Amino acid sequence: MTIMIPAWVNGTLTPVEKLEAHQKGLRHMAVSVFVLRGDEVLLQRRAMGKYHTPGLWTNTCCTHPDWNELPEVCAVRRLDEELGVTGVWPEHRHHLEYRAEVGGGMTEHEVVDVYVAEAAHDLEITPNPDEVMAVEWVPFEDLKNRIVADPGLYTPWLKIYLRDHARMIFGDMATLAVQDPHRAKAG
Numbered sequence: 001m002t003i004m005i006p007a008w009v010n011g012t013l014t015p016v017e018k019l020e021a022h023q024k025g026l027r028h029m030a031v032s033v034f035v036l037r038g039d040e041v042l043l044q045r046r047a048m049g050k051y052h053t054p055g056l057w058t059n060t061c062c063t064h065p066d067w068n069e070l071p072e073v074c075a076v077r078r079l080d081e082e083l084g085v086t087g088v089w090p091e092h093r094h095h096l097e098y099r100a101e102v103g104g105g106m107t108e109h110e111v112v113d114v115y116v117a118e119a120a121h122d123l124e125i126t127p128n129p130d131e132v133m134a135v136e137w138v139p140f141e142d143l144k145n146r147i148v149a150d151p152g153l154y155t156p157w158l159k160i161y162l163r164d165h166a167r168m169i170f171g172d173m174a175t176l177a178v179q180d181p182h183r184a185k186a187g
Helices: 018-024 071-083 140-149 156-164 166-170 172-179
Strands: 004-009 012-017 027-037 040-046 061-063 091-103 106-118 132-139
Touching (some): 012 018, 027 071, 027 166, 061 071, 091 156, 091 166, 140 156
Antiparallel strands (some): 004 012, 004 027, 040 132, 091 106
């Protein structure tokens, strides 16, 4: 199945096959979602069949909108497709751009709409094994410490989000973590 995503080619937003966009390092649109439960962040471990960053831990959901798909529609769709999560309504939190090598000669050069959603304590999660091999609720401060202790277990974009954009994405949760001198900084 060919998946066409919005990418810039010679300055024009164009439908481009997803793998090609990564192989060529084209600047393209993306969506990232963080589902929170109090001070905990829902992480997913990417399935081993993913063509880049397999087996790494990352934010709740990270994806690319289909050509002509609104980012907010994509966020809800992919929460369901990747994690079987429904009834959660992500709120737009931040718009950012980053570029990162993701292995295998591929590059993510993403213009990202970041969404955050609050989940009920009894949120049902049914991971799609083609997309996700595990999930875990992790307290925000523990996540930052884990990334410092073993950065190779996490996707490049998750590390960038926590290092450069945590306050915009997580608000008070990130501000409190930064103010406490005993908490480690994400690297």
